Amino acid sequence: MGEKTKHVDFLIVGGGIAGTTLALELQKLGASVTIYDNQFNRSSSRVAAGLISAMVPRNVRKTWLSDQIFPHVFNYYKSFEDQWNAHFIDEIPTLQIHKNLRQVHNWTIRAGEPGFEKYLNINAPQLPECMKPLNFDCIEVLLTGRLDVTKFIDLAKVHIPQKENSFYFEGQFYYNELIGDSGDWIYEEIKYSKVVFADGVNIHLNPFFNYLPFNPSGGDILKVKIEGIPQSHILKKKEWLLPIGNNEWLAGSTYHSDNYSTQEKESDSDWLIQELESWLGKPIQLIEHKRGVRPTVAERRPYLGEHPIQQNLFVYNGLGSKGSSLVSVLSEQFAQHLINQAPLNSEVNIEQYHPLFFAKN
Ligand SMILES: Cc1cc2nc3c(=O)[nH]c(=O)nc-3n(C[C@H](O)[C@H](O)[C@H](O)COP(=O)(O)OP(=O)(O)OC[C@H]3O[C@@H](n4cnc5c(N)ncnc54)[C@H](O)[C@@H]3O)c2cc1C
Incomplete structure (x- = not known):
């Protein structure tokens, strides 16, 4: 040199x-x-949907470092929005839909525990009309949102x-x-x-x-169209729908363990749409399907x-x-x-x- x-x-x-x-x-x-x-x-x-949330629904816990991350994460990205005069971060609350009475109990108990008040609101807004005949209950999860990564x-x-x-x-x-x-x-x-x-x-x-x-973990994200649902909340049961405007939503996700493939398969998008339609009570139209791999550690x-x-x-x-x-x-x-x-x-x-x-x- x-x-x-x-x-x-x-x-x-x-x-x-x-x-x-x-x-x-x-x-x-x-x-x-x-x-x-x-x-x-x-x-x-x-490929990532860029979903941001402090809660892990599987065991109704906060994620690692959540109290350091939330609400700081939104201001972190907003400071770049301001510097670059652009828009890529949205704070959007989540309606976490319960599967059964045990979940209603677990989430309600958690909402009453100290340290959870900034994340959980038991007085959740109404679920969309199309879900009413299916008779689900839900809780509102706060400080959630999306980064357009x-x-x-x-x-x-x-x-x-x-x-x-x-x-x-x-x-x-x-x-x-x-x-x-x-x-x-x-x-x-x-x-x-x-x-x-x-x-x-x-x-x-x-x-x-x-x-x-x-332990790499493959996953699918869909862009879908759904007519006539208010886009004020992320809707989440196990799978989720994230509003991106104009009746379009991101939908996810799947987990394929130890698999580096980024090749999309119709069977995966079909499965995800079927799961979502089963609790949404509305038809979902596929626009785009992407498959990526998460850098996951055991x-x-x-x-x-x-x-x-x-x-x-x-x-x-x-x-x-x-x-x-x-x-x-x-x-x-x-x-x-x-x-x-x-x-x-x-x-x-x-x-x-x-x-x-x-x-x-
Ligand atoms: C389906 C799916 C859904 C997800 N949803 C979410 C979500 O909702 N919220 C969330 O927070 N996270 C989500 N994730 C996880 C999130 O995407 C990852 O945590 C994060 O993107 C990892 O970022 P990274 O920079 O470590 O890796 P990467 O994003 O993989 O970045 C590594 C970069 O390095 C490049 N690269 C690698 N090797 C070389 C080389 N030799 N030469 C040049 N370039 C190279 C790659 O092409 C890539 O651009 C999701 C992931 C997947 C797959």
């Missing part, structure tokens, strides 16, 4: 929600960044390179072309102080971090931290099915760690997985 080799502080591999928000947080702290992203149109972030990351792609000495390259990153250089890293003639892999489910192809255990905690041996190589992954909300706190914390050596939350720090690396190597 000649003396005029360009130097950028951070190389980030992957421009999904993880890589994008980390780049923005690093820039806030004055760092320069380069992102490489191959623009795969079935990446997890580009594709719009957000596409806008960030335009804004990130506007900062001094920062770049966004649309294209494939080749792991074997990354060269170590006395603590720095060189890729395509640019020298970097630190490299962060935010490569989503592609981590299984990443020679540095593929020892981290993943322990349900993301992976952040430095490689056990290779200095200045980091990972940011494992956001599972909660990327849109988790990044609103994790990206800032990770940027503080990378620049100011702030400690990482022990639950996400990959140090705990180092024995797996040494066993494999």
